Amino acid sequence: MPRTGVFICHCGTNIAGTVDIDKTVEASRNFPGVVHADEYRYLCSEMGQDIITKAIKENDLDRVVVGTCSPRMHENTFRKAAAEAGLNPYLLEVANIREHCSWVHKDMEEATPKAIALLRAAAAKAALNEALEAPRLDVEKRALVIGGGIAGIQAALDIAEAGYEVDIVEKDPSIGGRMAQLEKTFPTLDCSACILTPKMVEAAQHPNINLLTYSEVDEVKGFVGQFDVKIRQKARYVDPVKCTGCGICWEKCPSKAPSEFEMGLSKRKSIYVPFAQAVPMVPVIDRDSCLYFRKGRCQICEKECPPQAIDYEQQDEIIERRYGAIVVATGFDQLDPTIYGEYGYGQHPDILTGLEFERIFNASGPTGGKVVKLSDGKPPKKVVFIQCIGSRDKARGMNYCSKICCMYTAKQAILLKEKVPDAKSYVFYIDVRTGGKGYEEFQRRAAEEHDVAYMRGQVGKIFPEDDHLVVRGIDSLTNRNIEIKADMVVLAAATVARGDAPELGRLVGINSDSYHFFNEAHPKLKPVETHTAGIFIAGACQAPKDIPETVSQASAAAVKAIGLLSKEKLQGEACTAEVIQSDCSGCLNCEAICPYTAITPVEIEERYKDGVLKRTVAEVNPALCQGCGSCAVTCRSGSINLKGFSNDQIMAEVDAICLQR
């Protein structure tokens, strides 16, 4: 017979207000195996923990039941108190009589017997509890950052500065992300490249940072502290060690393709760096357009390259490396507004998205920084901006607010006025949302000092007529229909998740919301953690956000990664699954269901009649098992037990509740 002690917490009036504590203590004394019962106002306080520790020693207790709040809150607190008294912490059991009882009931007459039933069940389970040991796991002192935008760069710099090695995997030929595409940045209008380029260079030169550009993650295995990752470094067809970045190859290359960096508004060569400040300054050959790869002749770049860095035979390379922590920072895309036929996007060169308009401002952009119409090269005199394109639209777009477009629209209208002083701009908006330091003031400056006409309403149709675009909208403050003969229209297209986000999420093992933005572990208290230990998220891959917010989140993710990497050992999961191999039929349903690939088939030998029989059964790797219990419920022969939650323990709880009714 065990020697069980029961301790009941008042939780102020949280529990005591609805559960009769005295009655509960009295009832507990009669549970099988209980030799001691007590209560206290706040068991989680230091005094409360002392009461438990002392009672364990004085009464020689070998099992403890606490009737308190949810185990998610304080199971660890009480386990530590038990350990202090020399008891294996897994011999303690929590009965949740707050969330499961006092908080959901009003009537003490009914809540009290329920609390007693929950305690009786916990005592019955505790009697079957076994001492468990949590495995101690190694931590690989290296981090992986996926995505080399401002979020990834910032996170990598912070981790590197703390003294840990970091690899950045960036799918494009250069790091920099969307911020590299921007002209000036709200609300201070500093030039994006001027503040970004130094960080890109710092990342490239940092002794602890290893840039893997033009690379993608192919596989992630393992668990917190020991993620085994396969990275595919795509063939650049240029040897990065020999290449000096002289630029002769892309100058001489006769073949062109639309530039991804310029949003297709201009062309780049088949051998190219995406933009002038690219890091690393090593070109890649785009096989799809290169004459040599397409038709087998040309090879001009090879002939012209002074250090002979061109290598058409280069192959994709797979790098396998172990990491202790992963930061996902893969950023965002812009919604393609062609789904809105009424706006005519894609049918006229002067109907642009916000990101395209950024490039029109940029000195190295498709127009060399001259703000002109793409149709005829003349400066636009009337520009209509339309906000919320595809945002806040549950019918055809995204139900959320994209958060950045009110601000970048105001910014672009101000920049327009600077570049084309006699231009007039109109902004159609539903609401102007400018929460943020200095943001409201910035937007008001656009309206008051830069002659930007804000029209509260939306646009119903845009169509070309003669040499302009007719924009039909409404100003809902005067209820007047408005018609503007515009030279240019800029659509603030919604910020959306990257197209490959669901796939990446599956690969890395993190989940996302219905819009494919990655989910944080808690919307308030765990904003950079995910539900998978050791994997963190930062930047616009989590939700639309601007640069200041992205950078803060990146540093937060870095701190979490650093905290993890700084540990010598990690405590693993003690409550892992275990196969009773003599009962196992070898169906391997469990292998298929385990989300952590912790189950593998093994061959065992069994005595059968006079001979020996070989058969395949399942085996659990306790280092990989996270104790989710999926296998235990799948097993048809009931031959999997989750330690700490064995079939016998669960049945004992059920019996303790049902048989005593």
Place this chain on the structure above:
Amino acid sequence: MTTETGKSRLIEDMKMHSGQDPNGCYQCGKCSAACPVSAALDLKPHQVLRYLQMGLENELAESKTPWVCASCFTCAARCPRDIDLARVMEGLRLSILRNRGGNKFGPAELTPEQLEKLPQQALVSGFRKYNK
């Protein structure tokens, strides 16, 4: 026309007939921007929604808008909040007619020449729109 609960009978009937909830509208005005007969409306489509939200049933009952509406469905196709405004208009017409009794217009109001000249389909759809 207001019921004991303070709700407007006209508006409750409109909701029932149309299956649309005016509270879903956030007044972006895209319906009014797109409506081909917007210029001829005394209340623009988005205003109709606002008046419904505010319970201004007398003003709605007086407005010409539901009767001028061409039932072209452009508004419904554009609305980012998935409100079928054309149905709202239809629901309003029906509720107004049923609440005040009598049709907006019937065969008796047409001259024999009109009755002869108008295609049958136009007559049928006209009666469908203006009769209860």
